[in-house]
Structure formats: structure tokens, C-alpha cells
Amino acid sequence: MIQPQIVLLREGTDTSQGKGQLISNINACMAVGPRGLDKLVHDDKGVTTISNDGATIMKLLDIVHPAAKSLVDIAKSQDSEVGDGTTTVVILAGEFLREAKPFVEDGVHPQNIIKWFRAAARMAVDKVREISVSIEGASPEEKSELLKKCAMTTLSSKLVGGEKEFFAQMCVDAVNTLDQGAFIFLYTDLLDPRMIGVKKVMGGSMRDSFLVDGVAFKKAFSYAGFEQQPKYFENPKVLALNLELELKSERDNAEVRLSDPSKYQEIVDAEWNIIYDKLEKCVASGAKIILSRLAIGDLATQYFADRGVFCAGRLQEEDLVRVTKATGAKVQTTVNDLNDEQLGSCAVFEEKQVGNERFNLFRGCPASKTCTMVLRGGAEQFIEEAARSLNDAIEIVRRAVKNAAIVPGGGAIDMELSRHLRDYARTVAGKGQLFINAFAKALEVIPRQLCDNSGFDATDVLNKLRQKHASGDPSGANYGLNVNDGGIMDTYEAFIWEPALVKINAISAACEATCLVLSIDETVKNPRSEGADGQPIHAPGGRGGRGGRGRGRGRGRGMRR
Structure with missing residues (x-):
């Protein structure tokens, strides 16, 4: 007996499902990561942006793949939550998916991968908290110097990296001027970043930039x-x-x-x-x-x-x-x-005259502590990127003030987490061992990318780092990449630090995005959102055209097909 055909979805609905669809989503997400050096993005309006900030690049790129858009969201969330590590979180998510792809191709059920990836992420976060060092008890002078080191680590990879010490001090001074409690009834954030103004004046060199202890604006x-x-x-x-x-x-x-x-x-x-x-x-x-x-x-x-x-x-x-x-x-x-x-x-x-501009300066304001950074530079794109870089550094300093726990940077924390997970994987029986090993291997993408960006042989440096972290030496956990000579160094002793909160949030967000993509087994493209010519039909009253044909300026008479 022939079973009658059941039409469930309207004609024109496009569905993709199964292993092929999942692998397609993984491939799309793997292609998103903003690796390498600075990117130049220009749109059809002629606006040019030069940046290596992950969140900025992801916002500017018009990504249309529905699964890859999840990586845009985690970059935005990382930026709003901690202010830095936006490139890290996208690269980590892409690498987690790259390591999961062979298992999917071999027929492993995605839920098994998700279960062990989440377990590995929890272990990694716990390990970060365990080896982090608090700077809470330091004197004000020592703490200011420690915060400067954190800011310098953030600025090392930025366009203003050549003057990182100058700008790191400026960022620390700016955060230290903020009122740490006066506006608690207005804002939930004690160190309100809105009280730090940024003004840009073309001309001069980077070192002509200065910090005003108060408010400054153009005449x-x-x-x-x-x-x-x-x-x-x-x-x-x-x-x-x-x-x-x-x-x-x-x-x-x-x-x-x-x-x-x-x-x-x-x-x-x-x-x-x-x-x-x-x-x-x-x-x-x-x-x-x-x-x-x-x-x-x-x-x-x-x-x-x-x-x-x-x-x-x-x-x-x-x-x-x-x-x-x-x-x-x-x-x-x-x-x-x-x-x-x-x-x-x-x-x-x-x-006061600043370049070709005149500025009104209000200094020594009693009601609230505020400051203004006046940035100088030879090109508009350079000043814009400098402002984005300093925003990242300011956010890092703010987080370090509020959550005074730091971990060694330069890929050291990532290599130590990778070693820790590999050791744990040996105690796991069954497929979970493979999945945790895959998660551990993916964490090595950060020092590998640092090597590539610095122009060094990643294979050679990673081998040295693996050997050092596995040696059993207590200080071995602090060894990361030395970007000056391509060797390895104790990044903690070299004051290359980053707040533990940045790494915790990056691992958690990247793991969640990976699990989200792995849990999708079908994509349905609804034809109701498209007109006869493939153009989108807009809501009534918009520009969808009369009768929803996607032409002309509609008058909001509804959508008819």
C-alpha cells in the first residue's frame, strides 16, 4: 500500500539537515576568525576602518551565514562584559569547532561532544581561578604599577604598541581619577567609563596626546x-x-x-x-x-x-x-x-590651543572625578584605532581594579590549561578522553596565533612550551611566548599579565557558542520572508512595495502573495 504524501511545509521551503548541514555550519564558523595583523575594512560609502580589534571587525563585516552570526554575538558580549579578548573568543570558538569536526564526520553524536566540551570548559575555568594571583593587597603605588603592566599587555598587539608604556600610564591615570562610589545610586558600575571622555585632534605625534584632569571639549x-x-x-x-x-x-x-x-x-x-x-x-x-x-x-x-x-x-x-x-x-x-x-x-x-583646534578645559572639578583624553595623530584612521585600543586598555584596568586577579599572558595560561586537561584526559575511560584532548589541543591556538603574528615558527615555539609546562617545574606554568626573539620566557616575571576575568569569560563564551553550533541539526529557510523575485518583503508600512512585491515605496497596505 502506497503511503499518502504529507505536505507539512509550504512550497519553496528549503531545508538542510543531517551531518552535511552540521559540517557546513562548522566550516562557516571556522572561516570567521579575524586572524593575523590589522584589517582594512571599507564600505560602499567610502568609510575606511583599520583595526585589529575583534569586536570592531565583526561588527563591520556583513556576515550573512546564520550559524556564523553566533560568533559575532559572542564577540559583542565579550566586548561589553570585559572590554578585551574579543579576537581571542572568536578564534577559540572556531578552533573548538575545528577539533570537533573530525568526530562529527566519523558519526559521533554531537551531544557527546557537547557534554565533554562543557566539562572541559568548567575544568579550565576552575584552573584559571586556581592559578590566578591577586594584587589586592599591594600598596597604591605598587598597584598602579601592576595595573600599568596589564594595560601594556593589552596594548602590545595594537597599532599604538610602539608607545604602549606612554599610553598604558595614561589609561591607569584615567581610571584612577574616576569616582569609585559617588554615583552608585545612578549607575551599577562604580568606575563609570562614561566619565572618561575621548577627544581626537588630527596632527602632531602620538606622544602629543595628553590627559586632562577634568572635562575638555572643542570650542x-x-x-x-x-x-x-x-x-x-x-x-x-x-x-x-x-x-x-x-x-x-x-x-x-x-x-x-x-x-x-x-x-x-x-x-x-x-x-x-x-x-x-x-x-x-x-x-x-x-x-x-x-x-x-x-x-x-x-x-x-x-x-x-x-x-x-x-x-x-x-x-x-x-x-x-x-x-x-x-x-x-x-x-x-x-x-x-x-x-x-x-x-x-x-x-x-x-x-587652550591644541593643533588647529581650541579646547575649553575644566580642571579640578569637585562634584565628580572625571577626565578627558585628547588623542593626537597624523591620520584619522590611526586616531580612531588608537581610541579603540585605549578603550580596551581602560576596560582591562577597570576590571583589574574591581577583580584584582591576574594570570600570566603571552599564551602561558593557555598552554598550562592545555597541559592540565591532557593530564586529566588520561584518567577518563571511553570517548570522553578524545573529546577532552581535542579541547586541550584547541587551546593551543592562542600561542600559535601569537607566533604567526610575530613572524616566528609556531611549531618550534609550541614544542618548547609543551616541554616546559610538562617538566614539573613550579615556574613552568608561567612560561609563554617571547615576541621579541621568538623564544619562551616567564611572562609572570616579565609582567606580561592579563586579568583572569578576561580568560574566564573568553573560554566560557567560546564553549557556549561551540555547543550552540554543534546542537543544530537542521536549518529551515522560510519562503514567507521573500518575494517572488527573491527580495525580502518588509513589514506593513515599510518599503516593501504594494502587495509585497519588493519594489517601490509601499504605503503599508499589507503583504499579499
């Missing part, structure tokens, strides 16, 4: 009379406004009908009296610096200049927010009833 748009204003104050009062101080004739916004032409002058005088009243109240408040998100016109600028008051209008939102938090000023929407409680203060205000 705002200015009107006539600006040059007559004073540019230096000590202990000034600061008034922050969300208000226009500009003469705007009411005839632009309203219609006025007059029966007596002589009344026209009274209306003009009223307009002038309104603006003068506002300006007098600003000066009477005692503020010497007046800032506003909205325009401060030429009349107000000249008025303030005549009275020895500095003003700046059309400030960017982020600059005004940082100034108000740092000085204690409260943004006002009116100038009525101003008092000292609504004004902020700082120790020194000055305007």
Missing part, C-alpha cells in the same frame, strides 16, 4: 564678541542652560495687527527688554561661565564679554552632561530664581 560655535571674553578663570561659578539666549523677533512666530503705527516701537522694545532681562539675571547669578545646549546669539555674547563672563552655546549633549556631573551644575530651563545651589564650580577654567 563651540561662537558669534561676534567671543574674542573679547576672558579665557581664564580660577574658581568660577558655572551656569548650565537648556535655553536660547538670542534675540528672536516675535513677528517670525506670530502675527501682530496694529491699529496705531506708534505702538510698533513698544513691541520692538518689549522684545529687547525680554532678552536683556534674561541676560541680566544670568550675570546677577554670579556665574562666570555660561553654557547652553541651544544658541547663545551675538547680542548675548557681546553682553557677556562686556561684563567679563565667558559663554558657549550649542554644546553637544555628552559634553554638557559631563560638565554638569563634574562641576555639580544643574541644567536650567529658565533664568528666573537662580541661586548658588543650581550653579557648579571648578578650580580652573581655561581655553
